[in-house]
Amino acid sequence: MRIVILDDYQGVARDMADWRALEARADIEVERRYIGDRAAMADRLAGVEIVVAMRERTVFDRDMLGCLPDLKLLVTTGMVNASIDLDAAREQGVTVCGTSSGGPDAAELAFALMIALARRIPQEDRALRKNGAWQTGLGMTLNGKTLGLLGFGKLGKRMAGFGAAFGMRVQALSRSLTDADAADHGVKRAETLGTLLETSDVLSIHVPLSRATGGLIGADGLEQMKPGAILVNTSRGPIVEENALIAALRSGRIQAGLDVFATEPLPADHPFLHLPNVLVTPHIGYVTEDSYRVYFGGAVEAIAAWLDGDPVRVLT
Numbered sequence: 001m002r003i004v005i006l007d008d009y010q011g012v013a014r015d016m017a018d019w020r021a022l023e024a025r026a027d028i029e030v031e032r033r034y035i036g037d038r039a040a041m042a043d044r045l046a047g048v049e050i051v052v053a054m055r056e057r058t059v060f061d062r063d064m065l066g067c068l069p070d071l072k073l074l075v076t077t078g079m080v081n082a083s084i085d086l087d088a089a090r091e092q093g094v095t096v097c098g099t100s101s102g103g104p105d106a107a108e109l110a111f112a113l114m115i116a117l118a119r120r121i122p123q124e125d126r127a128l129r130k131n132g133a134w135q136t137g138l139g140m141t142l143n144g145k146t147l148g149l150l151g152f153g154k155l156g157k158r159m160a161g162f163g164a165a166f167g168m169r170v171q172a173l174s175r176s177l178t179d180a181d182a183a184d185h186g187v188k189r190a191e192t193l194g195t196l197l198e199t200s201d202v203l204s205i206h207v208p209l210s211r212a213t214g215g216l217i218g219a220d221g222l223e224q225m226k227p228g229a230i231l232v233n234t235s236r237g238p239i240v241e242e243n244a245l246i247a248a249l250r251s252g253r254i255q256a257g258l259d260v261f262a263t264e265p266l267p268a269d270h271p272f273l274h275l276p277n278v279l280v281t282p283h284i285g286y287v288t289e290d291s292y293r294v295y296f297g298g299a300v301e302a303i304a305a306w307l308d309g310d311p312v313r314v315l316t
């Protein structure tokens with residue numbers, strides 16, 4: 001039996017959980033490289049029975065699954081993975097199961113991106129290191145400013161708490177959010193996306209990518225944002241039209257903190273990497289020691305249970 005753990009870029013999976021019980025029953029291989037090429041991925045997984053896949057990094061669609069006739073168990077971290085064709089897996093007899101979620105870490109990152117841009121931390125750090133420049137611009141005080149949340153689920157609510165602690169006025173837009181729910185959470189319900197964009201000093205995106213949210217913020221929406229406003233996207237790149245965002249950033253009207261992109265990993269020559277008013281992180285919203293312990297601990301438990309014929313948490 002062969003187990004391959006994909007996407008362990010930091011090489012930490014083996015330290016994060018107790019794999020000893022599985023070592024006696026299977027060869028455990030760790031893949032630290034990002035394998036973007038589908039043919040290379042199919043080659044890498046040829047003859048492998050169990051794969052641990054980190055979130056949505058690798059696309060296991062019908063074609064890819066068809067290239068992996070030996071695959072029996074696919075364990076993904078968390079309980080949602082839009083990159084796996086669950087019907088195709090079921091038809092092929094592949095069990096797809098998940099682990100507990102790592103927690104609301106992505107809200108901490110979103111808030112960090114906001115603070116860093118508001119207080120010009122990356123700009124001042126770069127200028128100081130480059131030529132010793134001492135104070136190159138003016139930051140924005142967050143106390144008293146308006147934080148707009150697009151999406152008010154687990155992460156949106158967590159952000160609302162952080163915003164309130166910083167003395168920000170918080171408003172949110174979510175399809176099922178009522179005025180009463182909003183008031184219960186100490187936030188104001190925004191009536192429309194337009195209002196949210198026009199009246200927020202910081203807009204943080206916390207909706208999932210779906211048919212309804214792909215391209216939800218385009219050139220017109222970006223134009224509606226306040227001059228100097230900060231856009232934070234830790235959700236999914238395609239929710240904001242990338243070309244429109246690049247144009248808005250080039251114009252200098254807004255700033256952006258981005259953890260997610262239309263293409264990941266971000267290509268080396270991408271315009272975001274050359275714009276001074278953009279702070280980028282490599283999709284690290286959930287990349288913490290604490291989350292990884294939950295993920296890899298859960299993966300070991302799932303594999304052991306499956307090998308023993310016990311129930312596993314199947315993705316539906």
Ligand SMILES: NC(=O)C1=CN([C@@H]2O[C@H](COP(=O)(O)OP(=O)(O)OC[C@H]3O[C@@H](n4cnc5c(N)ncnc54)[C@H](OP(=O)(O)O)[C@@H]3O)[C@@H](O)[C@H]2O)C=CC1
Nearest residue numbers: 106151152153154155174175176207208212234235285286
């Ligand atoms: N960067 C990273 O590493 C991570 C990123 N994420 C991203 O963050 C996203 C949010 O996570 P989380 O808060 O846990 O998700 P939740 O499912 O808890 O919340 C999503 C919210 O979005 C709202 N929503 C969905 N569709 C729309 C729409 N069309 N218009 C307005 N609101 C909408 C939902 O409410 P309603 O149905 O009422 O509209 C809900 O309030 C995830 O989908 C994922 O993309 C998550 C974890 C880590």
Ligand SMILES: O=C(O)C(=O)CO
Nearest residue numbers: 055056078235285286
């Ligand atoms: O959990 C998520 O949705 C993530 O973005 C982590 O990949």
